[in-house]
Structure formats: structure tokens, C-alpha cells
Amino acid sequence: MDYPLLNAFMTMLWFFLWVMWFVLLFRIIGDVFRDDSMSGWGKAGWTIFVCVVPFLGCFVYLIARGRGMGERDRRQMQEQEQAFRSYVQQAAADTPAPTGPSHTDELIRLAGLHDHGDITDAEYEQAKAKVLASH
Structure with a gap:
């Protein structure tokens, strides 16, 4: 299995260029359909142009309408x-x-007061019963 490092690098480079090409193509087609100022015939024309002659269509679209994409x-x-x-x-x-x-929240507050010793057991039970009865 003889596959030099430079060939692996070139394969990856071509792969990433191919992916970038499709990203650009889909972005242009998305921009064509996002533009509300363009008529339906204009959208159809650009879509056909970009799909039939992809490289030329994309480059012409970027030159003609690229400024408005952003x-x-x-x-x-x-x-x-x-x-x-x-x-x-x-x-x-x-x-x-x-x-x-x-x-x-009220029960948590009462438990905190009881744990810190601020209220007695009887006061805690009475306040807890009052909170639960109001529910």
C-alpha cells in the first residue's frame, strides 16, 4: 500500500474544495430564493443558470449580485x-x-428557621400546619 503523504494531502485538499464548492452553491441558491425583490422568472433563470453551468453561473452571480448577499x-x-x-x-x-x-418556599423558610434554632419545635409545627392548611 503505497500512498505518499503528499498524495494524501492533495486528496484532502480536493475533498475540502469540493465541500466548499457545494456550500457556495447552496448559499447562492438560498440567496436567490431569499431575495424578495427578484421576480419569479428571475429566480428561475438564476437557478437554471447556476445548475446547468455551475462554475460560470456561480461566478457570474457573485459578480453581479454578491454585494447584496450579506x-x-x-x-x-x-x-x-x-x-x-x-x-x-x-x-x-x-x-x-x-x-x-x-x-x-414558605416551608423551606420555616425549616431554615427551625434548624437555626430561631423557632421552637412547637412553633415550627404550628406554622407548618398553618401553611399546609392554607394549601
Whole structure:
């Protein structure tokens, strides 16, 4: 099995270039369909051009419309962030605020007072019964 290190390096280089090529191709196709200002015929034309003549299509697309790709990405991310923020604000507004300490919190507080010796056993049992009765 004779496979020199340089050949292994070249194989990996070609593999990574091939992966990068597909990432670029999918990014361009995604950008074509993300652009709301482009008509349906324009989207179909660019898609066909990029799929039929991939190298030339991608390079021409990057030259002709590459500047707006980042702008469209930024705008979409801002819209998604705004939608997320409005959803969180709406969800927070719909959730009722707690009115006070829960029964569990009250029992934990009483146990802490009892453990530190701030209240006697009788006082602890009486307060615990009162909390449990209000539940």
C-alpha cells in the first residue's frame, strides 16, 4: 500500500474544495430564493443558470449580485431577532406574575428557621400546619 503523504494531502485538499464548492452553491441558491425583490422568472433563470453551468453561473452571480448577499443575510437575521423578541415579550406578558412566596418556599423558610434554632419545635409545627392548611 503505497500512498505518499503528499498524495494524501492533495486528496484532502480536493475533498475540502469540493465541500466548499457545494456550500457556495447552496448559499447562492438560498440567496436567490431569499431575495424578495427578484421576480419569479428571475429566480428561475438564476437557478437554471447556476445548475446547468455551475462554475460560470456561480461566478457570474457573485459578480453581479454578491454585494447584496450579506445585506440580505443581515436583514433576515434582524427580522428573525425582532420576531423572537416580540414572541418573548408576548409570552412574558401572558404569563401571570407570582403573587408571593409559594407554599414550598414558605416551608423551606420555616425549616431554615427551625434548624437555626430561631423557632421552637412547637412553633415550627404550628406554622407548618398553618401553611399546609392554607394549601
